[in-house]
Amino acid sequence: MSFRRYALRRRAPGKLKYLLFFALFFCFGAALGLNYDGGRSYHLPFVSVLRTILFCDGDLAACPEVAALLPPLSESGAEKAESLKKWEVSYGKSDGKKGKIPVFYGETVSRDGIVSAMGSALVRVSDVGEVALEEIKPAKTSVLIYCTHTAESFAGGGPDAEGRGQILAAAHRLADTLTERYGVGAAVSDNVHDSPDWYKSYTNSKKTAEEMMAAYPEAELVIDLHRDSGLKKEATTVEIDGRNAASLLLVVGSDVKLEHPNWKENWANAKALGACLDQVSPKLLRGVRVQKSRYNQHLSPKCLLLEVGTELNTEEEALYGAELAAKGIAAYLDSH
Numbered sequence: 001m002s003f004r005r006y007a008l009r010r011r012a013p014g015k016l017k018y019l020l021f022f023a024l025f026f027c028f029g030a031a032l033g034l035n036y037d038g039g040r041s042y043h044l045p046f047v048s049v050l051r052t053i054l055f056c057d058g059d060l061a062a063c064p065e066v067a068a069l070l071p072p073l074s075e076s077g078a079e080k081a082e083s084l085k086k087w088e089v090s091y092g093k094s095d096g097k098k099g100k101i102p103v104f105y106g107e108t109v110s111r112d113g114i115v116s117a118m119g120s121a122l123v124r125v126s127d128v129g130e131v132a133l134e135e136i137k138p139a140k141t142s143v144l145i146y147c148t149h150t151a152e153s154f155a156g157g158g159p160d161a162e163g164r165g166q167i168l169a170a171a172h173r174l175a176d177t178l179t180e181r182y183g184v185g186a187a188v189s190d191n192v193h194d195s196p197d198w199y200k201s202y203t204n205s206k207k208t209a210e211e212m213m214a215a216y217p218e219a220e221l222v223i224d225l226h227r228d229s230g231l232k233k234e235a236t237t238v239e240i241d242g243r244n245a246a247s248l249l250l251v252v253g254s255d256v257k258l259e260h261p262n263w264k265e266n267w268a269n270a271k272a273l274g275a276c277l278d279q280v281s282p283k284l285l286r287g288v289r290v291q292k293s294r295y296n297q298h299l300s301p302k303c304l305l306l307e308v309g310t311e312l313n314t315e316e317e318a319l320y321g322a323e324l325a326a327k328g329i330a331a332y333l334d335s336h
Helices: 004-034 045-057 075-080 167-182 198-215 265-279 316-334
Strands: 083-094 097-109 115-117 141-146 183-187 221-228 237-240 243-246 248-252 284-292 301-308
Touching: 045 167, 045 248, 075 316, 083 248, 097 221, 141 316, 167 183, 167 221, 167 316, 198 265, 221 316, 237 316, 248 265, 248 316, 265 301, 265 316, 301 316
Parallel strands: 141 183, 141 221, 221 301, 248 284
Antiparallel strands: 083 097, 097 115, 237 243, 248 301
């Protein structure tokens, strides 16, 4: 009898150890499941989420088991018969509740094979396994965009009767991608600056930049968007993820011609942004170039000039280049 009690005492700690381990694992999994999207989804097994953390660096979209649960779009996408094609995942706060929910940025592909940007959405798995979409509304406007040479256009295009060229389409694509895909508030000015007097372009755009900065004092970046010229198309065209894109160039003004005592701060910021663009693709950025003129960058260290492609690039290549620029800009803002 005493031997049996002794044996039980020997075995009991081992059983308790396994029971304790199982209980801790279960509690961890339950907590993980509840925090996955603020308690609003019970469709995705917590084991799947755990696998993404252990084996996929927390990227839900990279786990095949999880991806299989998230193929369709519901609500805004159902009527178009679209499905998610490419995903990136971040995390956003859940409607004032504790915890975070996944934010998927990606592309959709229709039955006709047409690929388009999905736009920013808070994507969660509902009880029936569908994907619900909710628009992200940025809390502030972080990026201001205007075009000093508003008439600039790309291959086969030109300015309209009011002097607005395709460079404005690239400006709006940059702003829309920042807002809809990365949740970064952006504003674009459509003001024409280079017509009727081209030589007054920077005088006119200076006024626009000042007005925009006064209207959005919280802005962290002020971009004068241009396209380059006088280069061969192959010098400004790169292939990224199977698509041709217009490459980018950052231009920094200096104090050679006009007073600009803080130009080196602009330069430092441009180089930091350039490093983030290099992370998108090492082929994307052609460089960070310092020039003799100051390009209105004396207004603020937040100002920079961004060139997208050249006049030989197609509008489609320029728009894709603007989308890629948005990814780097969003990473830059997130790191500052």
